[in-house]
Amino acid sequence: MLRKKNTDLHIVNDRESDKLQENVPRKKTKRSHRWIIFVIIVTLVLGGVVLLLGNQTHTKWLTVTTYETNNSDSNRYAMFDRGVIRYNRDGIVYLDRKNKEQWIQPCQMNHPDIKVVGESFAVSDIGGNSIMVFNKQGIKGEMKTARPIEKFTISSQGIVGAILNSGDAPIITLYDATGNVLVEYTVPVGTLGYPIALELSKDGKILGVSYLFTKDGVLESKVVFYDFGEKGKNATDYQVMQDNYPDKIIPEIYIQDDHSFVAVSDESFIVYEGNPIPKKKKEVQLGQKIRSSFHTEKYIGFVLLNQDKSAYEARLYNKNGKQLMSKEFVGEYTDVKMIKDDIIMNSGKNACIIKKNGTIKFQGEFATDVLEIIPTFGLNRYLIISAEELRVVYLIK
Numbered sequence: 001m002l003r004k005k006n007t008d009l010h011i012v013n014d015r016e017s018d019k020l021q022e023n024v025p026r027k028k029t030k031r032s033h034r035w036i037i038f039v040i041i042v043t044l045v046l047g048g049v050v051l052l053l054g055n056q057t058h059t060k061w062l063t064v065t066t067y068e069t070n071n072s073d074s075n076r077y078a079m080f081d082r083g084v085i086r087y088n089r090d091g092i093v094y095l096d097r098k099n100k101e102q103w104i105q106p107c108q109m110n111h112p113d114i115k116v117v118g119e120s121f122a123v124s125d126i127g128g129n130s131i132m133v134f135n136k137q138g139i140k141g142e143m144k145t146a147r148p149i150e151k152f153t154i155s156s157q158g159i160v161g162a163i164l165n166s167g168d169a170p171i172i173t174l175y176d177a178t179g180n181v182l183v184e185y186t187v188p189v190g191t192l193g194y195p196i197a198l199e200l201s202k203d204g205k206i207l208g209v210s211y212l213f214t215k216d217g218v219l220e221s222k223v224v225f226y227d228f229g230e231k232g233k234n235a236t237d238y239q240v241m242q243d244n245y246p247d248k249i250i251p252e253i254y255i256q257d258d259h260s261f262v263a264v265s266d267e268s269f270i271v272y273e274g275n276p277i278p279k280k281k282k283e284v285q286l287g288q289k290i291r292s293s294f295h296t297e298k299y300i301g302f303v304l305l306n307q308d309k310s311a312y313e314a315r316l317y318n319k320n321g322k323q324l325m326s327k328e329f330v331g332e333y334t335d336v337k338m339i340k341d342d343i344i345m346n347s348g349k350n351a352c353i354i355k356k357n358g359t360i361k362f363q364g365e366f367a368t369d370v371l372e373i374i375p376t377f378g379l380n381r382y383l384i385i386s387a388e389e390l391r392v393v394y395l396i397k
Contacts, residue, residue, distance in 0.1 A: 016371055037325030041099065058395035059364040064381065065392040067099035075387050077372040078114050080121055081136045084374065086383070087112055092123055094136065097383060099390045103138045118202065118253075120177070124149050128260055133177050135159050139177035147171065151198055158203030165194050170195055172209065174228070183228060183236060187211075193222055197253045199261060205229040206276065208261045210250040221250040223263050223270070231276045240277045243270075256319045257297050264293050269300060271321050283323040288313065292336045296342065299324070299356065301343060314343055314354050327358040340376055348368045362395050 017287040025163040039366040063233075069075070072086040085104065086093045089109050096100040109125035120140070130151060140158055147164040154160050158177030163170055166186075172195060174183040189196055193213030200207055206229075211222040232238035245265065252264040259275040268285045271279035288304035291312065295301060300317040306328065316325040329352055333345035342361065343354040348369050353362040372385040380395040 002348070007308075047057070047074060047093070056397060057360045058362045058397055060396045061362075061364070061366070061393040062396055063391055064394050067390040069099060069385070069388065069390050071352055075371065076114070078116055078121070079372075079374050080116050082241075083136070084372070084383070084390075085114065085116070085121065087123055092132070092134065093270050094138075095390075102136075103134065105134070105139050107132060113152075115152065115154050117154050119351060120154055120156055120158040122154040123151045124162070126150070128307065131160055131162065131175070133160060133179075134282075141176070142177045143175045147154070151195070154197050155200040155204035156202045157204050159200060161198050161200050161207055163198060167256060170260075174200075174204070174207070174391075183238070185226075189334065192224065194222070196251055199253045199255050201255055202258055206257075206278065208253050208263070208272070208278070210253045211226060211265060212249060217319075219247060219249070221245045221248045221265070223250060224270075225261075225272075225278050227276055230278060232285065241279065243280055245270075250309065256295065258301070260319055262295065262319075264290065264301055266290060269302075269317075271319070273299075284317065284321045286315070294336050294338045296338050296340075299338060301338055303333075303345070316343070316356060325356060325358045327354055329354065329360065329363070331363070342375055344375075346373055366393075 002044060011277060034110055042053040044325050053161060054218050062279050064128055075086055076088065077149050078085045084095045086095055089112060091104060091106045093104050095233060109130060110124040110128055110354050112123050114121060114123050120133060121131050122131055122134055127148050129145045129148065133140045133150065143160060145164055147166050150165050152160060160175045161286060162173050162186040164173055169189060170187045172185045173181060174361040176182055193211035196212050198207060199208040205227060205242040207226040209224050211224060212221045223243045224239060226232060227240045227384060228238055232240055248265045248363050250263050250265045254262055257260050259273055261272040261278050263270045267289060268283055270284060271281045271282045273281045286304060288306055298319060300319060302315050304313045306313050311328050311330065314327045314329060318324050331352060332347065333352060334347040336345045341356045345352045349364060349365045351362065351370060366384055367387040368388060370384055370386060376383050382393055384391045384393050
């Protein structure tokens with residue numbers, strides 16, 4: 001029996017084979033382009049949703065998780081690394097963000113205060129004689145001072161600077177992280193004035209000090225920089241720079257980045273920049289009374305009392321002194337700080353969060369008196385710490 005010849009079959013020649021091979025990558029390219037377009041569209045939609053949610057004003061909140069805390073009215077808190085420091089007169093505890101204790105350091109302090117810089121922090125007994133230095137692993141060293149501590153600061157490397165009360169001649173002392181004395185300087189009050197603020201560079205080599213000087217009833221502030229590196233070896237008392245500011249009080253000086261300091265007066269701030277010797281770069285007049293100041297490595301910020309409108313104003317500058325944002329708000333808050341892009345203010349149960357672009361992200365009331373507010377992982381999520389509990393909340397409208 002004869003089979004019928006299949007006329008649909010034919011031999012593919014070389015030219016047709018080449019065309020088939022060319023069509024395969026073209027189809028793959030089309031599919032790749034479609035996938036890229038899909039990813040771009042999804043990214044734009046998600047970005048729009050995040051932007052929309054991030055720029056809304058929230059007045060309420062939902063509890064995500066609650067953790068019980070060590071109930072003590074004397075507890076105070078500070079953000080450090082990826083966790084939280086709890087400290088009081090009896091000890092310092094490092095907690096993760098689920099309130100689990102990582103380590104505990106007992107102590108006896110009457111008036112503990114904390115300073116956090118980078119990978120180090122110090123807790124000092126103001127009016128007492130003890131300073132303890134820590135990193136995230138625990139205690140690095142302890143200083144026992146011969147005189148009462150008035151002010152203190154710490155570099156990111158753990159070097160500590162302190163103003164010690166010694167009657168009419170205060171002493172500025174620098175210690176390494178383990179407690180050894182590096183520098184001891186008796187202040188000539190008659191020529192410089194009394195030190196009221198100090199700050200160390202991150203490497204601990206440059207010390208900035210604000211002095212308050214009065215003579216014949218005339219008030220003057222002096223900003224002085226000391227270099228304990230090579231440049232300061234040949235200078236008298238390591239002093240490498242001094243600026244005088246008549247009729248001003250400068251109660252605060254802080255490090256902005258590796259080569260920048262900021263000195264804050266009652267109605268202005270001065271930016272110093274330079275390596276190794278900081279020099280005055282810019283002075284910015286604020287035009288309003290400063291109620292409080294805050295800063296990060298990127299930003300310089302203030303809460304100002306607008307006397308003409310009987311209201312408050314949050315104002316933000318970059319580290320070069322350029323104004324970035326101004327926002328009026330209602331309410332009076334005792335605690336003000338900036339974490340990442342959030343200006344966080346609270347007092348009692350009330351809180352207000354303003355973003356760096358001026359959007360009021362949250363203004364409302366929590367269930368209990370708030371000791372600390374810290375942004376946590378996720379959009380619009382915060383740690384709310386009170387004397388009774390640590391609560392993770394999600395902000396809603």
